[in-house]
Amino acid sequence: MKSLIAVCLLFFSLIFPSRAAQVCAGNVCAIVPDAVAAFDGERAYRDLVKQCEFGPRVPGARAHEQCAEWLAGQLRQSADSVVTQKFTVKVRGKTLRLTNIIATFNPKGKGSALLCAHWDTRPRAEKDPDPSRRASPIPGANDGASGVAVLLEVARVLKLHPPGRKVTIVLFDGEDWGTELPDMLLGSRYFAAHYRGERPEFAILLDMVGDKNLRIPQEAQSLRRAPEVVRRMWAAAERVCSTAFVRERGPLLMDDHIPLLNRGIRCIDVIDFTYPYWHTTADTPDKCSPDSLAQVGRAVLEMVR
Numbered sequence: 412m413k414s415l416i417a418v419c420l421l422f423f424s425l426i427f428p429s430r431a432a433q434v435c436a437g438n439v440c441a442i443v444p445d446a447v448a449a450f451d452g453e454r455a456y457r458d459l460v461k462q463c464e465f466g467p468r469v470p471g472a473r474a475h476e477q478c479a480e481w482l483a484g485q486l487r488q489s490a491d492s493v494v495t496q497k498f499t500v501k502v503r504g505k506t507l508r509l510t511n512i513i514a515t516f517n518p519k520g521k522g523s524a525l526l527c528a529h530w531d532t533r534p535r536a537e538k539d540p541d542p543s544r545r546a547s548p549i550p551g552a553n554d555g556a557s558g559v560a561v562l563l564e565v566a567r568v569l570k571l572h573p574p575g576r577k578v579t580i581v582l583f584d585g586e587d588w589g590t591e592l593p594d595m596l597l598g599s600r601y602f603a604a605h606y607r608g609e610r611p612e613f614a615i616l617l618d619m620v621g622d623k624n625l626r627i628p629q630e631a632q633s634l635r636r637a638p639e640v641v642r643r644m645w646a647a648a649e650r651v652c653s654t655a656f657v658r659e660r661g662p663l664l665m666d667d668h669i670p671l672l673n674r675g676i677r678c679i680d681v682i683d684f685t686y687p688y689w690h691t692t693a694d695t696p697d698k699c700s701p702d703s704l705a706q707v708g709r710a711v712l713e714m715v716r
């Protein structure tokens with residue numbers, strides 16, 4: 412059987428010498444287009460580490476400012492255009508200066524897709540097992556940096572293999588600042604309220620997608636309000652053997668997809684919420700893996716190509 416598979420792979424690679432490649436997750440392998448296989452999990456992982464090296468990306472901190480500049484600079488190397496959407500929000504008597512970063516690819520393409528993740532990190536580790544650390548900011552390797560790292564690498568692949576449709580990547584600020592709903596999702600709410608473009612065919616939010624033990628069920632709000640996008644996303648994941656996507660109903664979450672759904676944009680939340688280090692000071696890069704980032708990145712590329 413193994414030799415038969417090898418012969419098939421050889422035959423396929425002879426017919427399509429530069430247009431397809433094999434990718435594997437565990438024991439499961441698939442032949443996928445280069446526009447999908449080009450996603451480099453190791454490079455995405457380096458971008459996850461790089462974000463953490465700035466320090467916690469808490470609004471108002473120097474690391475927050477420096478990371479925003481770096482992210483915009485990275486996207487400028489790949490996208491047709493990059494704009495920063497700067498705004499201030501007053502919450503609990505404090506004025507926050509926030510920045511959404513918006514990158515566009517193939518603006519004249521037929522149809523459009525929106526990809527998003529939050530790039531800020533939480534100012535307090537309230538779930539830390541050690542009470543003395545609960546006032547400290549989180550490093551945000553998975554909660555923040557993972558979704559952004561996937562999208563930076565997706566951006567590089569889109570430059571090499573331009574998509575047929577218009578693709579917009581938005582990195583939201585201020586997702587994780589607050590403790591109550593009115594203090595959360597600040598960037599996505601601002602973006603949704605000021606959104607004037609055509610309604611994208613679909614939108615995908617990535618949040619906490621770097622966990623070494625990645626397992627992504629179908630988030631309940633996404634299933635209820637954008638079932639067709641969930642169906643397409645999980646079918647795409649299966650085609651590129653991203654085995655972390657499981658066909659199970661997940662929890663109902665308040666995340667950046669909600670302001671977009673409320674604005675009529677069919678957005679799903681791709682998230683593994685069973686992360687033991689969530690909102691703790693132990694949310695560090697060693698809890699994440701290149702393979703997890705690659706599984707998500709390849710599924711996203713299969714959706715947008």
Ligand SMILES: [Zn+2]
Pocket residue numbers: 533554587690
């Ligand atoms: Zn969070």
